[in-house]
Amino acid sequence: METSLSYFLGIDYPTWWFLIVGAVFAGYAILDGFDLGAGSIHLFLKKDQSRRIALNAIGPVWDGNEVWLVIAGGALFAGFPVAYASLFSAFYIPFMLFLVLLIFRAIAIEFRSKEEMKWWRNFWDIAYFIASNSLSLLLGVVVGNLMIGLPLDERGNLVGSWLQLLNPYALLMGFTILALFVMHGIIYLLLKTEGRLYAKLRILLNRAVLLFLSAFTLASAYGLYTYPKLSDDLQNSIYFWLLPSFGVLSILSIPQWVKRRKFILAFISSALGIALMLGVLAFELYPVLLYSTIDPAFHIDVYNAASSQKSLGTMLLIAAIGTPLILGYTAFVFYTFRGKVKLDENSY
Amino acid sequence: MDVEILARIQFAFTVAFHYIYPPLSIGLGLLMVIFEALFLRTGNRQYEQLARFYTKIFGLTFGIGVATGIVMEFEFGTNWAVYSRYVGDVFGSALAAEGIFAFAMESGFLGLLLFGWNRVKPWVHFVATLMVLIGSMFSAVWIVVANSWQQTPTGFHVVGEGLNARAEITDFWAMVFNPSSVDRLWHVWNGSFLAGAFLVLSISAYYILKKRHLELSKKAFKIALVVAAVFSLAQAFSGHSSANVVAKHQPAKLAALEGQYEDSDDAGIMIFGWVNQEERKTIGVEIPSMLHILTHKERGRDTILGLNSFPENERPTAINAIFQFYHIMVGIGFTLIGLSLMALYFWWRGRLFEKKWLLVIFVFSALLPQIANQFGWFAAEMGRQPWVVYGLLRTSEALSEAVTAEQVLFSLILFFIVYLFLFLLFIYLLNKKIQHGPEDLAARNYADAPKRSIKGIVS
Numbered sequence: 001m002e003t004s005l006s007y008f009l010g011i012d013y014p015t016w017w018f019l020i021v022g023a024v025f026a027g028y029a030i031l032d033g034f035d036l037g038a039g040s041i042h043l044f045l046k047k048d049q050s051r052r053i054a055l056n057a058i059g060p061v062w063d064g065n066e067v068w069l070v071i072a073g074g075a076l077f078a079g080f081p082v083a084y085a086s087l088f089s090a091f092y093i094p095f096m097l098f099l100v101l102l103i104f105r106a107i108a109i110e111f112r113s114k115e116e117m118k119w120w121r122n123f124w125d126i127a128y129f130i131a132s133n134s135l136s137l138l139l140g141v142v143v144g145n146l147m148i149g150l151p152l153d154e155r156g157n158l159v160g161s162w163l164q165l166l167n168p169y170a171l172l173m174g175f176t177i178l179a180l181f182v183m184h185g186i187i188y189l190l191l192k193t194e195g196r197l198y199a200k201l202r203i204l205l206n207r208a209v210l211l212f213l214s215a216f217t218l219a220s221a222y223g224l225y226t227y228p229k230l231s232d233d234l235q236n237s238i239y240f241w242l243l244p245s246f247g248v249l250s251i252l253s254i255p256q257w258v259k260r261r262k263f264i265l266a267f268i269s270s271a272l273g274i275a276l277m278l279g280v281l282a283f284e285l286y287p288v289l290l291y292s293t294i295d296p297a298f299h300i301d302v303y304n305a306a307s308s309q310k311s312l313g314t315m316l317l318i319a320a321i322g323t324p325l326i327l328g329y330t331a332f333v334f335y336t337f338r339g340k341v342k343l344d345e346n347s348y
Numbered sequence: 349m350d351v352e353i354l355a356r357i358q359f360a361f362t363v364a365f366h367y368i369y370p371p372l373s374i375g376l377g378l379l380m381v382i383f384e385a386l387f388l389r390t391g392n393r394q395y396e397q398l399a400r401f402y403t404k405i406f407g408l409t410f411g412i413g414v415a416t417g418i419v420m421e422f423e424f425g426t427n428w429a430v431y432s433r434y435v436g437d438v439f440g441s442a443l444a445a446e447g448i449f450a451f452a453m454e455s456g457f458l459g460l461l462l463f464g465w466n467r468v469k470p471w472v473h474f475v476a477t478l479m480v481l482i483g484s485m486f487s488a489v490w491i492v493v494a495n496s497w498q499q500t501p502t503g504f505h506v507v508g509e510g511l512n513a514r515a516e517i518t519d520f521w522a523m524v525f526n527p528s529s530v531d532r533l534w535h536v537w538n539g540s541f542l543a544g545a546f547l548v549l550s551i552s553a554y555y556i557l558k559k560r561h562l563e564l565s566k567k568a569f570k571i572a573l574v575v576a577a578v579f580s581l582a583q584a585f586s587g588h589s590s591a592n593v594v595a596k597h598q599p600a601k602l603a604a605l606e607g608q609y610e611d612s613d614d615a616g617i618m619i620f621g622w623v624n625q626e627e628r629k630t631i632g633v634e635i636p637s638m639l640h641i642l643t644h645k646e647r648g649r650d651t652i653l654g655l656n657s658f659p660e661n662e663r664p665t666a667i668n669a670i671f672q673f674y675h676i677m678v679g680i681g682f683t684l685i686g687l688s689l690m691a692l693y694f695w696w697r698g699r700l701f702e703k704k705w706l707l708v709i710f711v712f713s714a715l716l717p718q719i720a721n722q723f724g725w726f727a728a729e730m731g732r733q734p735w736v737v738y739g740l741l742r743t744s745e746a747l748s749e750a751v752t753a754e755q756v757l758f759s760l761i762l763f764f765i766v767y768l769f770l771f772l773l774f775i776y777l778l779n780k781k782i783q784h785g786p787e788d789l790a791a792r793n794y795a796d797a798p799k800r801s802i803k804g805i806v807s
Contacts, residue, residue, distance in 0.1 A: 059463055060459030060464075061459055063411075064452070064456045064459060066414070066455070067414075067447070067451045067452050067455040067456075070447045070451050071444070071447035071452065073421050073422065073447075074421065074440070074443040074444040074448075077421075077424065077425065077432065077436055077443055077444070078436065078441045078443060079440070079444075081433050081440055081514075082433055084432055084440075085425055085429035085432040085433045085436070085748070086429065088422060088424075088426045088432075089425060089426055089750045089751055090750060091426075092426050092748075092750075092759075093755060095422055095425075096422075096426065096758075096759040096762065102418060103416065103419075103766060103770070106415035107415060107773070110411040111777065114777060114780070157429075157748075157749050157750035307436055307440060307441070307516070308437050308507075308516040308517060310516070310517055311438075311440075311516065311520075314517070315445075318444065319444075319448060322445075322449055322452070325452070325453070326452045326456070329456040329457065329479075330452075330456055332456075333457075333459045336460060336464065336468060337459065337463070347463070
């Protein structure tokens with residue numbers, strides 16, 4: 001597959017596509033991150049009215065947010081089919097659980113308020129809560145494993161049991177991402193609520209920020225101590241200092257913005273925090289997509305995993321046409337439903 | 349059981365379950381666009397009432413459709429890793445286009461469609477509904493393109509050998525407009541419109557029989573009847589043209605659809621029949637010479653190959669199943685034409701809503717397009733076997749190497765339980781919405797809607 005590379009603005013197509021896939025995953029994390037996070041605190045809201053407001057805050061947008069995952073999966077499949085095939089078959093069981101949780105969550109949102117019975121609503125509330133938390137956790141586990149690499153053989157297949165994917169570092173990373181999304185989700189809800197619910201969310205927010213900072217510190221310390229690959233990178237590149245530092249700074253600024261009631265700035269700060277954290281992953285990976293812990297020769301990188309230059313070119317064009325459209329109507333929907341939530345007969 | 353069978357069962361099961369919903373969403377979308385257009389044009393609030401009512405049912409089908417749809421995208425990678433590597437260059441770009449152009453569009457505007465009734469002006473809501481319909485029709489485009497490429501691959505070349513072989517696009521538009529994609533797309537669209545139209549017919553017939561929402565239901569019934577008549581007739585033509593593509597490009601599949609074992613230079617078609625796979629022959633009621641006539645072949649000179657002319661490993665095996673699925677689909681197609689034309693006749697005679705027996709048939713008619721859609725796909729996909737990409741990649745060679753039978757069995761059982769639960773829930777809530785019926789709009793007034801600032805768009 002040694003073909004000559006095509007370039008656009010001095011950057012080769014596979015790298016462009018790496019940037020696009022990365023941007024779409026970051027977009028997914030920022031958008032679905034807040035509605036997953038809003039779901040993660042669902043059971044902490046005690047009154048039915050509060051739960052409905054929280055659900056309807058994400059009501060008109062969660063479905064559109066989830067589509068970013070479909071696009072991200074499609075972008076990975078299209079741009080790097082080899083990496084897509086290896087990643088998805090290696091994570092067979094976790095991804096199947098992910099799918100089932102995703103289905104349950106969608107159904108819970110859709111169906112919980114359709115009946116008045118207390119047991120009905122409780123059942124879906126619990127399903128929604130568990131699914132939201134587990135989904136964030138699983139996403140973090142995937143991120144953790146990408147950071148440290150997978151035991152892949154020369155055909156890109158996982159060697160050994162899938163249970164090794166649940167290693168301590170990946171789990172710590174899972175909790176970090178979970179805490180990050182919870183924080184992000186609470187900020188989104190602050191934009192949408194008022195009164196006592198709002199006051200309660202402010203208390204929850206401070207706890208979430210603390211939770212994130214401790215999970216992040218713990219995961220980083222454990223990772224640097226256990227995996228030479230990570231500590232070497234820290235010594236060799238300034239970016240591994242800069243990106244996380246800015247990320248943490250951005251998140252530390254959140255309580256200040258909230259105190260001044262600048263919720264949009266708080267939301268932007270946490271979105272920036274998420275993007276910078278994923279930036280660390282991107283720097284850790286590029287040009288590799290999947291590290292093999294068995295032999296560096298088995299790494300799957302953007303060049304040996306890429307589709308043909310012609311396909312990548314076509315898809316760059318598709319992305320160039322599609323992105324402004326998506327951003328346009330996403331913005332319009334968010335604008336239409338801006339402001340505090342009011343329940344009406346179309347609500348969940 | 350081995351991984352191949354389990355993985356095939358799992359994909360078939362998850363995709364068949366998924367395919368209950370998207371055709372309903374596309375079909376109901378069309379009906380809702382018509383209702384809203386009539387409301388905008390006439391100002392008659394009854395059309396708005398209908399649009400609002402069907403929006404609620406649409407929300408139900410759409411939600412399940414999205415949730416079950418992500419599953420297949422994941423399964424390509426989890427269960428069919430070799431296939432994903434092989435077709436990634438081709439299939440992946442269609443899938444990416446689908447996500448970017450179609451899914452984002454439908455889901456973006458879905459929020460407005462479901463929750464925007466009291467937030468935006470009626471014409472903006474109409475545009476949102478139209479966008480959701482167009483988005484859902486677009487998503488059918490890309491999926492059908494990708495699947496049609498698997499049936500009749502063009503516009504690519506194969507790079508590498510053995511396990512490392514993969515198809516790369518040489519001509520994007522040749523890939524998109526491969527020989528079967530346009531015909532099959534029409535067929536899928538028509539099938540979806542029929543699924544939606546017959547659901548509206550069924551619900552309306554039910555209300556008329558129960559003497560509830562009479563005026564509203566009669567309006568809805570007539571509109572849906574026109575849609576049903578148009579698209580059931582169109583479906584006969586698209587089916588014919590689709591079958592011709594099969595005859596030209598997939599001769600082994602054609603032979604399986606018709607259960608024909610011997611070569612023939614004057615082939616007929618079966619109305620119904622039974623394939624005896626051991627004795628390699630098919631018995632049933634046959635119209636002589638019809639296959640030659642329909643496929644534009646000259647009788648006595650052109651030969652249509654039978655299954656015996658293909659090596660055992662280059663033709664499908666489950667011939668009777670393919671034969672039956674295909675024939676039931678065709679039979680239902682003609683039944684739908686008959687039903688619609690009969691109802692149109694009674695409408696013309698002014699006795700449409702007096703015919704109780706006809707309304708009872710219509711109550712159950714919603715199942716027919718669903719069955720036809722499912723069986724049509726079964727015939728199309730089983731008829732493609734043993735290939736996953738026709739003539740290029742065998743299904744047995746397309747599996748993930750790293751995945752074991754136990755893992756697939758586990759996920760298969762998991763999906764089975766979840767989907768069973770989901771289906772019961774869907775039926776329960778659908779029934780509940782139907783029993784509840786359309787909302788009375790008398791009390792509603794647009795002046796009550798919250799004041800918003802973009803002039804002319806947000807009310």
